[in-house]
Every structure is written in C-alpha cells, then in structure tokens.
Amino acid sequence: MARDSQTLLFKALADPTRRAIFENLCRDGEQTVAALTARARISQPAVSKHLVVLKQAGLVKDRPDGRHNHYSAEPAPLKSIIDWSGEMTRFWDARFVALEDLLKRMDQ
C-alpha cells in the first residue's frame, strides 16, 4: 500500500468516533446516515463529516438510493494493519520449532 493511502487510513481510524461508526457498519452492514446518527451521540452533519473521511480512506463506500445515501464498510484496507501481527506470529512459531529442534540436539 502506498504511503499516502496508509496515512489516510490511520488518520481516519485515529478518531474513536469514526472507529465506532466503522465498526457499526462492519457488524451490521449497510446503513443510512440517519440510522448511524441514531446510534451515535453526535449530530447528523457530524456523522456525515466522519463518513467523508472514512470514504477518502477507502474504508466506506456509499450507494445513493433516492434521497438517501446508504453506507457500507470496506474492511479490506485494514488487512495491512492486522497483517504484521499475523506475519510475526508465523515467524516466531517457526523459530520456536527450530529452537525445540536445537534443544533436542544440545548435549547429545
């Protein structure tokens, strides 16, 4: 992922309210701004602003339907964040196997 898009992603998720909105969309699927506002403790324009930031980061997409925009989550960009812990876990698992093998051979 390019540095710029990574920065947008982290800026978008640095705000707890935006994380909560994003989490709602991930858990419960597509929703309108009105539905999201009903669950947030902020005004509808504030929710809309957060959605714009999430959309710029590629974390949310919208689908116009008459007078309403329906928003849904795009969690794929998050994979880059989650991936390092998965990668390191695999790395250390393999090292532990090698360590156990060495311990078996030591003092023989």
Next chain:
Amino acid sequence: MNSMSVDTLSVVVERDLPYPPEKIWRALTQPHLIEEWLMKGDFQPEMGHRFSLRADWGSVNCEVRAIEPGKALSYTWDTKDLRSIVTWTLFPSETGTRLRMEQTGFKPEQQPYYRGAHAGWPKFLDAMERVLRERN
C-alpha cells in the same frame, strides 16, 4: 499482558519445553546457538549491547534492554519497517520450562496515530480481525 500492550500491537508465543531454564537460557544467549534457531548475530548478554541479526531476507537491529540470567531477556527488534521490543521470559515448571516470547511494537508510520488513540486500538483490531475472518 503488561502495560505496553495497552497502546501497542503485540504478538505472544508460548511453549512448555521439557528442559530446565538454564539450558534454554544458553540457546537464547550464546551466538553459535542463536544462529542455529533464530538468526546469525553478535549477541552478548550485557545491558545496552547493540547487535544485529542477519538472515537471507534482511537484518534486524537490536539493543539489549533487560537481562536477568535464566529468567528474562529483552531486546529491541528494529527492521526497515518495524520498531519493536522482544521479551523472553522463562518460568520453571514441573516438567521443565514455560518459555514465553512477547513482541510489542509499531510500524513507524503507524506510531503517531496509535499514540493519539490510546487504549481503543487493540480492542478495535481484535474486533476487526474477527469481522474479516467471518467475511472470508
């Protein structure tokens, strides 16, 4: 979990090994043994000692941060795109030793955002990991 894991990502790997802590300590601290299971490097069991570990995929810059012979060892683990700390802890058990490795850290570009966001991150990432797994 120690207090660092509140605002960093961490990876924990733990195993029960049928050997006494002294033997495992040797494998963790003697360069010719480290080379056999981890990477090639010039480790010395001294506070502040800087060393690098090398493999065909690249190298890791390290500095010893804590050392308690037979019990605990901690060093920084910095690569091109990761700043982290690796901590080894050895707990004697009835059958030998429980060996625990914990790595905590950041990708450098992630750091300022994690710092600003505090405790919400690990919980959020756990939740997201579950969501992503369920979607796949």
